Amino acid sequence: MKLRKLVTFFVAVSVMMFSVVAYGADDSLKIKDIGSFYVGGHEIVLEGLPAYDAVFTEGGPVRKVDPNGSFETGQMYVQYVQLKNAKAKYPVLLWHGGGLTGNTWETKADGNPGWQMFFLKAGHNVYVSDAVERGRSSWSRYPEIYKSEPIFRTKKESWESFRIGPTYDDDPSKRISHPGVLFPAESFDQFMKSAVPRWITNNQATQEAYDQLVQKVGPAVIVVHSQSGAFGARAALNAPDKVKAVVLIEPSGAPDPAKENLALLKNIPHLYIWGDNVDKYPTWPKYYANVARYRDALIENGVPVTWIDLPKIGIKGNSHMLMMDKNSDQIAEIIQKWLESQNLMK
Template sequence: MTEDYLKIQKQGVFSAGGTFQQAAGTFDPINGQMAPAGQTRHADHASVLYQLPVDGNGHAMMFLHGYGQSRTGWMSTPDGRPGFSDIFLKKGYGVYLIDQPRRGEAGQSSVATQIPATPDDQNWFTQFRLGLWPNFIENTAFPKDDASLDQFFRQMTPDTGEFDIPVITSALVAAYEKSGPAVLVSHSQGGVPGWFIGMASENVTGIIAIEPGTFVFPEDEVPDIIPTKYPMPVQGVGVPAKDFAELVKKPIAIYFGDNIPSEPSNVPAWDFWRGVKQLANEFVATVNRHGGDAKVVYLPDEGIHGNDHFMFEDLNNQEVADHMGNWMAERNL
């Protein structure tokens, strides 16, 4: 019987990028502890937890979470099974797990914000395609017991400052300067800065985008807005042609889970994903037209069923990871 455990050669945590502020005046350590005069603030950095396996395959992956999430979502599953970080460590990859600026362990912000405390779990249950509360989608691969759902909801964590794409991009480029070459794995909201990180860093060797919120296009090739019933429009973002040309150099795979309607849906959140998937196909066509290597992977077409927005936490996350691993191996990533 073979023991199932991880063999870690090296691990640690570091901060990357960020801002430095200093208030005018001179700090008085005796009488001025609570006054800003002369004091400094280190903020807006990324926090990076990394693990490097024994007998690695020579490649690495950097994981960037989505909205309301942190790196913990990659580390385990709501029912306690191994997460993507352990799965890919066993495949021989070094893993770098990000908390983006103003989120999670990188919560120190240079700008103030008000953190809401409004109950909203059921909204995310629908948005993430688990089902229509209180009912799960029939074929869902999400663990449906109460304890797992409780753990899933407790992953949510707020922004401690404005979501700022340039700030996130700058911090992640700095993280890549420390990590060296790695595939960028982005999720949901993280897919938006993910495109800019891919354009800005030569160390991004490829991109796996898990249901990203939107896509970039050359400024003169941005498609029309895709109408959906969701209150936020589905539309691309224009970038300079020279920046898009940098992105095109990297192999790109965009993964979508199951239960995305092919026709307009009366559920606004699900109709949103219909529009995003349509926009993904237009993005892939644009990348490939410019000489790139991009594809949309719709998991049901690959024989992998029941996945929601969090395919890396589902009961079949090993099967999803194997598919991604094969895609990377085919490209020597």
């Protein structure tokens, strides 16, 4: 593989290491509309389940609950903020990772503004979604509708797998962070309040909802994180006329390149960004290698690819949650400058 074809983008990034431009610093965001909608989903009918009695409010009457009937399942919630004078050609769609919701992008765990605000100030209309089964998208009965039980990520697993530190303890004073880690460890417990259950049998419904979102909103730029990396990559394959760029923040999966017509993506630039300490965990090198295999296949098929390992260009200490790290605006600016370099602004 001739990786010299890989677009490095390092010159511009090196400049940004020393200063961060305050997009929209005059605090004069002019909003045209704020709203939400649902995409995806279908009706399902449940039958033969036993009814039961329940009291819904303190002091309320006993009511009969009949769980049989028609329900909606597989829907996805999307919130949008549209600017009066957007500077970007296309809206930015922000897709979160596993066991999380769109809250990932709204406000950081330490209370500072998240990437939703950053990209609004940079001139983009922004769409933040809660994937199928997450947050305001709601979830459905198990095992009648969902075929696997919910999985809940523990605080210990999150501390370690999100590469915040090697040692978790329920006593915050005994937790050990990686040297120089930029995730605000003092805000970790607050961050974990945003964790939600996930299911391993809903990938098809989730992909269908994301694809419908692209059809409804596109053309658009997709920014994905972790689990949604595979959904974003496939969304581009499913709608190469609507997806104008894909930004992948530490994607944990990718389609099998041997089964895809990657030449469809030759006009869709891809940006990959990776944080620090990937090599210190048994799972992350496997994720990294799998995604790198997909990257190499993209390059072979003439797809413009930019691959940034932040530590290799002197930006060290980023966790898996780059959009919540203390230098998250610096990372967002790298993305913004890349979008500008791809002629995706007006």
